[in-house]
Amino acid sequence: MAAPAPGRRRLRAGGLAFGVLLLAAVAVLSLALGAKPLSLADVWHGLTDPASPEYAVVRQGRLPRTLLGLAAGAALGVAGAAMQTLTRNPLADPGLLGINAGASAAVATATVLLGVADLDHQVWYALLGAAAVTVAVHTIAGGRQATPARLALAGAALNAALYSYVSAVMLVDSTSLERMRFWTVGSLAGARTDTVPSLLPFVLAGLLVALLVTRPLAALALGDDSARALGARPGLVRGAVIVAVTLLCGAATAACGPIVFVGLLAPHVVRALTGPDPRRLLPWCAVFAPVLLLAADVAGRLLGRPGELQVGLVTAVLGGPLFLHLVRRGRVGRL
């Protein structure tokens, strides 16, 4: 891997700065737009002045929702990028490998059978489910010898089994169906002021672990032996990625429900800009994936008026064609 020329490096730094600006812009739009559009001045009053009429809308409604979009988007994007790099699998996505389904199954069990209703407790069940599936999918696919096809197959197996279980739980009684059918689409609408604070420790820990292992992860992409020669410890790196992915996906799924496309799509789009090196890919995904998720959420609010389209639907409908386009151009196969 040749070191990029200084000019290219500057270009890349510029790209990341552009991403951050884009993220800020989308965040402002997310605060301003919705069932009742607000001017920027109104948004400012709503954020800062408890006496203003916009305070309830902005501070208690759209701000938590926007923060949740930022946290969940970064979590899903980085998790997807880390898994794609680790497994060298273009299909690796927390949703497609069954990790969101594991978290969903655990949350469904906790909600319906054990009566757990608040996020603070749900998140622990989600982490448990995500961890179990992450380990299971890796073990079933054959650990180190796992090929992309075997991983995807193992993920499909667990996905189907777990979603069957979730629908069985949903069918137990109509109250749980009523609650779960909105949650399983994937939405940011449930965000309250205490959502992000209870989520943040998990997301930050996951992001930290993921960003700490990007350098050995890059070495691991060359194969285990080369990685060892470069001083990386493959077992440790794999373990760390699994921990990171579990924390990120478990937390995001507990709060928003299973959102499939962000973890698959964001890394593919970003990779077109950064190349496959995880040292750039992961940080860029932490910036660009929330742009994707928040933009989808805003679009859903505008398109679905007077109600809204859940963000999980919007990411699927927007992300699907783009993903298909990438497949048709043959980009997805190259990692």
Place this chain on the structure above:
Amino acid sequence: MIVLRLPGGLSLRLRPRALVVGLAGTLLALALAVLAVGAGDYPIAPADVLRVLAGGGSPADGFIVTELRLPRLSTALAAGAALGLAGAVFQSLTRNALGSPDVLGVTSGAATGALTVVVAGGGSAALAGAAAAGGLATGLLLYALAGRHGVGGHRLVLVGIGVTAVLTGVNGWLLTRAPLMDAARAALWITGSLDGRGWANALPVLGALAVLLPAVLLARAPALRLLEMGDDSAASLGVSVRRVRTAALGSAVLLVSVAAAAAGPVSFLALTAPHLARRLTRAPGPNLLPSAVVGAALLLAADQLAQHAVAGRQLPVGVVTGVLGGGYLAWLLAGERGGRR
């Protein structure tokens, strides 16, 4: 290897082991069927079931068997066979164990069609028709998106995963649009259920099978086997690659769609049945007939399990196929570490 030559230049090659598996599977499915018809709140002894089927028996037994239990059973057998056969064709054409209609999104498309009808407040006949239309439309979309060169190999699976993701999102959203009562009905259907199936559900699947099973088996099986060696090799051996592929894919999509219309998008059967058949026959190639037989036996067994596993509560059959099918594939993968597929 036994070769049956039929008039019109058609021939059917049979391997002894595949033949034994096919026959044993058929017998097992039939035995299960007799037991299943007898089981329930009003148990009927297997001998009495056979008597009714032969045209005799008491009127009460006759009513329960032919009007209540046989339609459900026939639906299970026919839908299972259709899904197993379709799965085998898909996996053979894509040369990929993942290339089953579930993974490619055909079953999700059928579900989208059905849910649209539920949200619009339509009846059962419209639901079945919309399910079939949704499955077929998705099949066409896949074919268009994968392009002429993309049906074999990885690309179709990738395209299918993309299409499935979109359709899953749409299906989840449709489920939130419906009033709660309809949503409950839709949730049951989308899981895959044989509850309350009558002859109106069974007959379309049986009809499709009667036409397509021989068509696929006799006319397409040899060409499919050659296609598994690669397009160029098959073409050099005189196979009209594009025509075989279009016909086989069209038949398989049709089979999945009618099965989904009757029983809902029963998950995992189309993926699991060909796997299981291949392990049983230990034969290369598409294993079409064994897959159909295994599919029928599997769906019937799963439905019995769904009805009687949890006392006092009937589970939809899709829950059982999903949990067991997923578990089976996981076990298969874990045991086959470093193996072929």
